[in-house]
Amino acid sequence: MTRFDVVSLGNALVDVLAYEDDDFVVRAGVERGTMMMVDAAHSDAIYAEMGPAREVSGGSAANTAAGIASFGGRSAFLGRVADDTFGKVFTHDLRSIGVHFESLPANDGVPTGRCLVIVTPDAERSMCTHLGAANRLGPEIVDEAVVAGAAVTYLEGYLWDQPQAKDAIRRAAELAHRADRRVALTLSDPFCVERHRAEFRALVESDIDILFANEEEITGLYEVDTFDEALQHVVGHCEVAALTRGAHGSVVVRGEEVHVIDAHPVPHVADTTGAGDLFAAGFLYGFTHELPLGTCGRLASLAAAEVISHLGARPEQSLADLARPLLEG
Amino acid sequence: MTRFDVVSLGNALVDVLAYEDDDFVVRAGVERGTMMMVDAAHSDAIYAEMGPAREVSGGSAANTAAGIASFGGRSAFLGRVADDTFGKVFTHDLRSIGVHFESLPANDGVPTGRCLVIVTPDAERSMCTHLGAANRLGPEIVDEAVVAGAAVTYLEGYLWDQPQAKDAIRRAAELAHRADRRVALTLSDPFCVERHRAEFRALVESDIDILFANEEEITGLYEVDTFDEALQHVVGHCEVAALTRGAHGSVVVRGEEVHVIDAHPVPHVADTTGAGDLFAAGFLYGFTHELPLGTCGRLASLAAAEVISHLGARPEQSLADLARPLLEG
Numbered sequence: 001m002t003r004f005d006v007v008s009l010g011n012a013l014v015d016v017l018a019y020e021d022d023d024f025v026v027r028a029g030v031e032r033g034t035m036m037m038v039d040a041a042h043s044d045a046i047y048a049e050m051g052p053a054r055e056v057s058g059g060s061a062a063n064t065a066a067g068i069a070s071f072g073g074r075s076a077f078l079g080r081v082a083d084d085t086f087g088k089v090f091t092h093d094l095r096s097i098g099v100h101f102e103s104l105p106a107n108d109g110v111p112t113g114r115c116l117v118i119v120t121p122d123a124e125r126s127m128c129t130h131l132g133a134a135n136r137l138g139p140e141i142v143d144e145a146v147v148a149g150a151a152v153t154y155l156e157g158y159l160w161d162q163p164q165a166k167d168a169i170r171r172a173a174e175l176a177h178r179a180d181r182r183v184a185l186t187l188s189d190p191f192c193v194e195r196h197r198a199e200f201r202a203l204v205e206s207d208i209d210i211l212f213a214n215e216e217e218i219t220g221l222y223e224v225d226t227f228d229e230a231l232q233h234v235v236g237h238c239e240v241a242a243l244t245r246g247a248h249g250s251v252v253v254r255g256e257e258v259h260v261i262d263a264h265p266v267p268h269v270a271d272t273t274g275a276g277d278l279f280a281a282g283f284l285y286g287f288t289h290e291l292p293l294g295t296c297g298r299l300a301s302l303a304a305a306e307v308i309s310h311l312g313a314r315p316e317q318s319l320a321d322l323a324r325p326l327l328e329g
Numbered sequence: 330m331t332r333f334d335v336v337s338l339g340n341a342l343v344d345v346l347a348y349e350d351d352d353f354v355v356r357a358g359v360e361r362g363t364m365m366m367v368d369a370a371h372s373d374a375i376y377a378e379m380g381p382a383r384e385v386s387g388g389s390a391a392n393t394a395a396g397i398a399s400f401g402g403r404s405a406f407l408g409r410v411a412d413d414t415f416g417k418v419f420t421h422d423l424r425s426i427g428v429h430f431e432s433l434p435a436n437d438g439v440p441t442g443r444c445l446v447i448v449t450p451d452a453e454r455s456m457c458t459h460l461g462a463a464n465r466l467g468p469e470i471v472d473e474a475v476v477a478g479a480a481v482t483y484l485e486g487y488l489w490d491q492p493q494a495k496d497a498i499r500r501a502a503e504l505a506h507r508a509d510r511r512v513a514l515t516l517s518d519p520f521c522v523e524r525h526r527a528e529f530r531a532l533v534e535s536d537i538d539i540l541f542a543n544e545e546e547i548t549g550l551y552e553v554d555t556f557d558e559a560l561q562h563v564v565g566h567c568e569v570a571a572l573t574r575g576a577h578g579s580v581v582v583r584g585e586e587v588h589v590i591d592a593h594p595v596p597h598v599a600d601t602t603g604a605g606d607l608f609a610a611g612f613l614y615g616f617t618h619e620l621p622l623g624t625c626g627r628l629a630s631l632a633a634a635e636v637i638s639h640l641g642a643r644p645e646q647s648l649a650d651l652a653r654p655l656l657e658g
Contacts, residue, residue, distance in 0.1 A: 047421065048421070050421075052386065052395070052421075052422040052423075052643055053418075053421070053422065053425075054384065054385045054641065055384035055385075056383045056384075057381065066381070085414035085415060085440075089382075089384065092379075092381075093381040096379060096380050096381050111414075312383065314381055316348070
């Protein structure tokens with residue numbers, strides 16, 4: 001028996017979202033469509049130039065945790081917030097959607113992390129993250145009982161940028177496997193893959209059962225030119241891989257079983273923030289409910305479609321309601 | 330020569346918005362479509378029951394100030410925030426849209442005010458406000474140079490719930506009239522009118538040049554049964570009255586000049602929060618640019634339509650861009 005379907009481990013962040021033009025992204029010095037780490041002063045400087053914003057809880061793995069709960073899954077999150085306003089907002093938003101989140105808030109004066117999300121007219125998002133309290137995330141965040149009691153432990157590749165967080169990832173993976181559970185990882189960001197390619201490859205080969213990546217990340221990981229070549233590599237290393245291709249849909253593989261899933265139709269794409277996070281949520285909800293692999297992929301596409309139809313990276317509609325026709329049909 | 334078109338005086342609040350069902354509003358003890366004042370503990374208790382929320386700067390008169398700036402008007406705001414996260418968010422969001430806001434943040438340990446906004450499936454909003462730092466707003470907030478330099482001083486009726494804020498209103502009105510400027514007031518809320526009817530009537534008769542109210546507020550003020558009766562009263566007291574009737578549009582009067590304005594079409598009403606605030610913004614932008622009264626009313630409807638088409642009470646599109654066809658046509 002498991003207590004949770006999925007426990008997600010990642011950076012606890014509040015997103016500060018604003019629509020800006022393409023020039024703004026250039027001036028801010030961010031590579032379009034990616035995430036850049038900045039310090040507090042740099043974050044403040046970019047914020048001062050941003051237009052009116054809205055604040056919505058974010059953080060990649062936390063978005064996934066919220067998505068799983070929205071499907072009706074048993075979801076837990078491990079991450080580091082401060083005992084401040086944004087920490088309270090982050091905690092409220094996770095708990096109120098039904099996510100188990102009991103990591104103690106830190107009191108060392110470092111504020112809860114924030115991610116400035118610049119959304120351009122093409123709905124692409126470019127992000128500047130100031131990790132704040134999340135920067136000190138270490139292995140002590142890994143609640144052994146929660147990890148051992150979760151069918152899947154889901155890890156965020158972004159964590160690899162912090163030395164102590166690597167230890168947290170390794171500890172979580174070890175505890176999960178010792179309890180005979182599955183370990184999932186998202187590669188998070190192409191630049192993140194570039195920074196940590198060798199370590200990521202070793203991790204994927206030895207510790208990861210379920211891998212999430214987009215096309216750029218997976219080809220970057222294996223330093224190959226085509227999606228298909230990358231696919232051949234990953235099949236040998238992971239039990240399952242779920243690879244996204246933006247508007248071209250996704251490919252989900254388990255050994256020789258391959259499903260090519262169309263992107264779920266979206267009348268108007270407002271903001272692509274959280275697309276990958278919610279894709280993982282839908283997939284893991286299906287996977288932990290032992291649904292056929294193709295259905296897992298379709299749930300993934302459905303969840304990604306909901307989140308890109310509005311500003312912000314958390315679901316605004318009940319994913320359980322949206323999924324009902326697919327699951328009953 | 331004026332330095333500002335409009336200076337707005339009101340409660341500085343950050344809105345915490347969530348979609349909830351009608352039962353939630355009943356359980357929270359709020360009268361649908363109105364604003365209830367709550368203390369910190371009550372606010373926290375309702376927040377704990379609310380679903381995932383988003384934070385957007387709000388405050389009635391501050392929303393109007395943001396709207397005027399979005400039209401391209403010269404806009405200033407006077408209000409009281411604390412030196413905390415929500416205070417910084419509020420300040421950022423006003424300044425970044427071009428509003429002059431230089432009121433010093435308070436450091437007395439009372440946090441920036443927040444308004445829990447419960448949006449029901451019919452797009453109606455019910456609000457629970459914890460004033461926080463705004464509760465100590467007094468006459469010292471009234472920057473004499475700003476008021477004397479603004480063509481219109483716009484006052485929020487909600488302020489009437491705080492004794493010291495009444496003094497701020499009276500001081501602002503006196504300074505404005507001494508500088509030969511106009512004074513505008515919104516009645517804010519039907520319950521607010523009920524609480525302060527006699528004082529509001531005296532204020533309207535003696536100090537207010539431009540009055541904003543909705544149907545329920547204006548009939549409540551004069552204790553009459555019909556909109557038309559209320560209209561006859563107000564014409565004798567104020568130079569201009571701009572009275573809204575929700576989906577039925579609005580009526581704008583100046584002496585014997587009467588304009589009946591249709592509501593601007595909205596494909597999908599998402600959240601009525603800020604409709605009255607942005608109506609006032611459009612009207613005052615037109616008024617201070619000496620546009621015909623009917624055009625002022627149409628700009629008002631246009632701004633209200635923009636803000637009810639999305640969640641949150643601040644404009645998301647440039648009102649100057651939206652108004653261009655109307656102003657050039």
